[in-house]
Amino acid sequence: MKKELDEYLYELTMNLNEGSEERFSANQIAESLQLNRSTISSYLNQAFREGELIKIKNYPVLFLHKNALLDASIMIDRAEYDSIEKLLAPEMGNALEEIIGANGSLKEAIDQIKTAVLYPHNGLPILLMGVSGSGKTFLAEKIYDYAKEQQVINSKAPFIAYNCAQYFNNPELLSSALFGHTKGAFTGADHEHSGLIEKADGGILFLDEVHRLSEEGQEKLFTFMDTGEFSPMGDTSIRRKANVRLIFATTENVYSAFLPTFLRRLPVIVTLPKFQNRPQSERLRLIDSFFIAESSILEKELQVSYPLIDFLLNSDLEGNVGKIKNIIKYACGNAYVHKKNSQIIVVRLKDLPLEYNLKFKEQFSKPKKKMPDRTYLPNTTQQIHLESKETQLLRSFFDEIVGEFKKVQQKESLAQAFIEDNVNRVTQMMDEFIFQGTYEKEESLYSVLTYHIRQTLDMMYENYGFEQDGNRVVSLVSYLYLKDNTDILSSHYEWQEQKNDMMEFLDSFLETPFWYAKKLLTYLSQQLDQQLLEEDIVFVTFYFYSLQISDLPNDVKCIVLAHGYSTASSLANVVNRMLGKNVFQAYDMPINITLDKVEAQIIRYINDYRTDSGLILLVDMGSFNQLGERLTNHIKSPLVIIDNVSTPLVLEVGQHIVNGNSVTEVYEAITVENRIQKQLIIPEINKKKAIITCCYTGMGSATQIQEILQKCLGDSARELTILPYDYKKLAENKMYETPFQLYDVLMIVGTENPKINQIPYIGLDQLINGEAISEFAGLLQEQVAIDDGAFKSQLIFNFSINKIVENLTILDATKVLRLVQKAVKELEKLMGIEFSNNQLFLLYMHCCSMIERILRKESVDEQDDIEEYVQKEGHNMELIHQAFLEVEKEYTIELPLLELRLLNDIVKE
The missing domain is CATH 3.40.50.300 (P-loop containing nucleotide triphosphate hydrolases)
Known part of the structure; x- marks a missing residue:
């Protein structure tokens, strides 16, 4: 098969200018050869990594035969191109960006x-x-x-x-x-x-x-x-x-x-910077570039021993980069003289000038970890096989995870098996990254990453209760340092097709670790001014999931509080290991800590974590029993406090939790002996019930939905809070947003589902057309006494378009609605599409408010990425602008780019 593919691609590349570019995609090649697309894709990527193919980073990705291009006298100066046009008619690149270290130390x-x-x-x-x-x-x-x-x-x-x-x-x-x-x-x-x-x-x-x-x-x-x-x-x-x-x-x-x-x-x-002060990745790239240059001069393949590479990497040589370049030139020349008739020239330590050979013996006498030799080919500038072992390992992992996820999608594999397999692989790779010794952890980039990850984890602990420990810091730094923000899957055709589905899969099956991974990497990308890669979110999600040894049958939270430098930590750590599960968290407290400070610590924990299933405090002193009285008005679920904590007591409580017992069952099961005391505190106040309203286009529309719901429910909803909230925050942060801490949220009503699994969602269009009236009333039945028929009548009345535009204060509702309807019909005609009922509703509601907002000289929030957005969506935005010309003329206004963007988002749903 490989030979057949090679011959076919060679012929195809020789006739590059005949026919469409699509012929070079994995999909088209598979169809032409009548072979499995996944198998073809695997062969193509493998051949690319071996330097046999050239990749065009289109969508879909294209593969061209390298030897065919050379035989056709087409100059090749790298392994990847942005387009076939740039391959055939290369433009001069950015001379400064091509410098090694341009995005690093320089x-x-x-x-x-x-x-x-x-x-x-x-x-x-x-x-x-x-x-x-x-x-x-x-x-x-x-x-x-x-x-x-x-x-x-x-x-x-x-x-x-x-x-x-x-x-x-x-x-x-x-x-x-x-x-x-x-x-x-x-x-x-x-x-x-x-x-x-x-x-x-x-x-x-x-x-x-x-x-x-x-x-x-x-x-x-x-x-x-x-x-x-x-x-x-x-x-x-x-x-x-x-x-x-x-x-x-x-x-x-x-x-x-x-x-x-x-x-x-x-x-x-x-x-x-001096050569030795630059990151190892840059030093290695410089060394590689010098060897590639010598390979081209000698017109030979060079095989260079890793001890020689290691010497050049780590010796503090006078003369800096220039000296290293000359040493490499001498060593290659020396090896060439002795083997000039061989096609492969082997360069070893013995080929160094004598003075540096002696220097090597003095400085590098200790045995080092055996590493593979490096190979350099003539007439190339970028060679995939020069990647580090760690990068190759990551490339293999990401390549395989794409294939494995496709099997899950096609129901050929179980989701849980997919998760467990990749968690194990990620754990093993993390161990290897941490303990491998091929880079110096004192390097500046490593230090910068360490600082920012510590800062990020501190932020996440303060805001979301995400625990920080040294192992997490080292693991994350090692991964991000070795990966160096490389977009491994940027040209992977299947990944581009799958990545949105993969994100939804992780959001559904690994919700909490996925949320933490996305939050951490988003924050880090902002701090380090680099792109956020979805593949990193995948890897870190699996890593975060691995930190929980396994899921517990319930969600009872348990804390050990004890005085001393590490008393509580030791107790929690020992029992967690014995149980094989992370049941307990620990708070080590100074001897002179006040009860006020302990109370504040526990309240912060209650606010940071969901304690709906209950909270158990195991404390070392009887005085902490007073915490029960203090916390009564703060807890939202049962609280158990047991004093005189010891290893057997922690183990007994942990065993009950692992067995799935509730907090009250644990309370009943613990026998009070000697001086041990226990107490069960039931919360005195319940959280108020609430409905959240949201809209993709912003808070203005969410507030309108809130007001109309309040009109529908009238006095019967006095005990119910209807709260408008930012859709993007809900979609990103899920249950970690403030309303879920303060209220018992019954449902979310809006124009776009933020996909919070624990909370029912009802679409506004379903309420308008009556489909979801019964569901809405059913969710409210225990809280609000309502007549279904009367409520439905009120709802339809209040949600009619005319009633919505009546909320306008300075415009004639009938006139503005007529103009907006005309503009929307013109937009359908220009775009050649038909909007759904939900889109029409959103457009009418949003446009009426938008026109009044512009007349009032009120603006929407600034958007930092508006220029990038216009470049991508400029055509659609121009069509929208064209459709609304009559509206602009009638009211003597001009729709700004920020408003056109919001309209485009509705059109694209």
């Missing part, structure tokens, strides 16, 4: 440089600081390329590099080199000479070792920076102009090497 430096290059009126001067060999000259050349890309200089503009150290002891020659000289300016000046500034006119002049400039030279330079004018040496009456962008480089401390007047004219000072 991100701040690159941002500074972009600012300097794009600054109006000839940009800003740039000073590059860093030790010798840190890449200053290389970066200066990339700045030149970037300036040409951005068309701030001509594509044929000059780039002139000059080392100021050449004439350090001869100021006259240095001035002459920079500014030129007239005939007779000094002894030997037999003719007029143009300087570097004049030669660099219209382009970039790069001055390396600029600290070697004398004070006089610095003064001349900053005069030119101020005026754009200079005089050649020998005649100050001559004033010449030049348009030159300046880049300086130095290895010295700028404050001791330069005049203050010179420094003041350098607004952009960029510091480049």
Whole structure:
């Protein structure tokens, strides 16, 4: 099969320009070969990872045969392209973004440089600081390329590099080199000479070792920076102009090497890190790039031993990146000389220059973990097989989880088996990530991740009661560090089809860990300014689920409270392990803690956690029995307090919980002996019953639904709270939102289901057409005495469109409704679709309110992503705008982008 696929794809790629691009998708290839699509997809992805195919990141993903492209004389410089057009007619990329570390250790430096290059009126001067060999000259050349890309200089503009150290002891020659000289300016000046500034006119002049400039030279330079004018040496009456962008480089401390007047004219000072101070991932990519370059020069496949890679990664070599590049060049050349007739050149430690071979023996004498050698192929820039073992492990996991989930969807596998299998795999991978030793945990990126994850977990504990411990921090840091925000599944066709279903599956089956994972990763992505990946949510959800050894048959919460540094923690930990389940949480308390503080701690726990099934407190002192009296008005379910806590007592309580006993059954089962006391407290107040109303388009519509429901129910609903609430918060945070803590929510009524499994949802359209009247009345029967028939009549009356628009205060209801209806019909015509009853209701209700809101000069909430949204949905928004032109003309208004977006959301449902 593999041979058949290879031959077919080769022929297909050779005829690339004939027919549609879809032919190269896994689906079309499978149909053409009459083979299983899943099998074909697996083969294609495997061949891509082995470097045999080129991937086009379309949707669907396309695969092209690499050798066929080369045979067709198509240049290939990477493994993935955004489109076939970019493969066939490659455009120059962003020179700065292509630099290794541009989104890592050099991100701040690159941002500074972009600012300097794009600054109006000839940009800003740039000073590059860093030790010798840190890449200053290389970066200066990339700045030149970037300036040409951005068309701030001509594509044929000059780039002139000059080392100021050449004439350090001869100021006259240095001035002459920079500014030129007239005939007779000094002894030997037999003719007029143009300087570097004049030669660099219209382009970039790069001055390396600029600290070697004398004070006089610095003064001349900053005069030119101020005026754009200079005089050649020998005649100050001559004033010449030049348009030159300046880049300086130095290895010295700028404050001791330069005049203050010179420094003041350098607004952009960029510091480049030493090789050893860059993250290991960047150091490895630099080393890989040097070996790939040597492979191309020698036109041989290179196989490099891991001990050599390890030496280059971890040695603090003088000369920095430049030195490492030269060492690699020497080692490859040395290996080539001895094996030049072989197709594969093996590069080992023995190929290092002698001085570095000895250095290796001194510094790396201890045996290390055996790692696989690395292979480099000529004429490539990006090689998938250079990924770390951990990245390959994650790629395999995500690839397989997509296939396994498809079986669950097709009912070929059980959901629970799918969950348990992936929880086990995630747990094993986490163990490997934590204990593997291929990276230094002191690296800056690792430290940054550790800090932000601790902060995030602190936030989640404060707001949601999510417990933090050291193991969770290390596990999450290890995973995110090794994955490095890589979007592994970005080009996976099946994942793009499945991911929404996968998110819904996790939301349904693993609701709490899924919610925590999404909350944590969303917050982290904001703090670290990086994209939120659904695949990470999947992985972390399974990890969070694994933290609960297994589900308990009930949801009784149990807390051990004891004085001492770790007394409570030790008791809870021992019993949880003995039971094999996480039954108990622990609070270790100082000896002198007051009862007020303990009470506050318990109240916070009650507010953070759902304790509907009851709460058991196991305490070490009888004085804590007073907590019962204090907590009576705060608890929403039975509370049991037992004192004189001990391991046997905790174990006995835990066993009852594991067996599924209720809180009152546990209370009855515990025998009081000796000095042990127990008490059962029943809450004195019950939470008020409530209905939540919500609408996708915002709080305004949710409030209108609330008001109409109140009119329908009248005096019979005096004991019932009808609460409008933000739909997006409900959909994201589920039962963790405030209303569920304060009220006993009977149902949610709205225009869009926020999918909270524990709470019934009734759609507004179902109430309007009468379908859900009986269900609505049934949910209220115990709380409100209502006549079904009369209630139904009132409901239909109050929910009629006319009654809704009567809530408008400054507009004529009949007129505005007529105009809105006309606009909506025009929109159906323009889009070629027919709106559902629910969409029509939403559009009428929202548009009438919207017109009045605009006339009142009230605005909707700002949306940070509006520009991105317009780029994606601009066509639809333009059609909506066109349909509402008559409305705009009638009321002399203009629909802003934010309003058009809300209308588009309704249209798209």
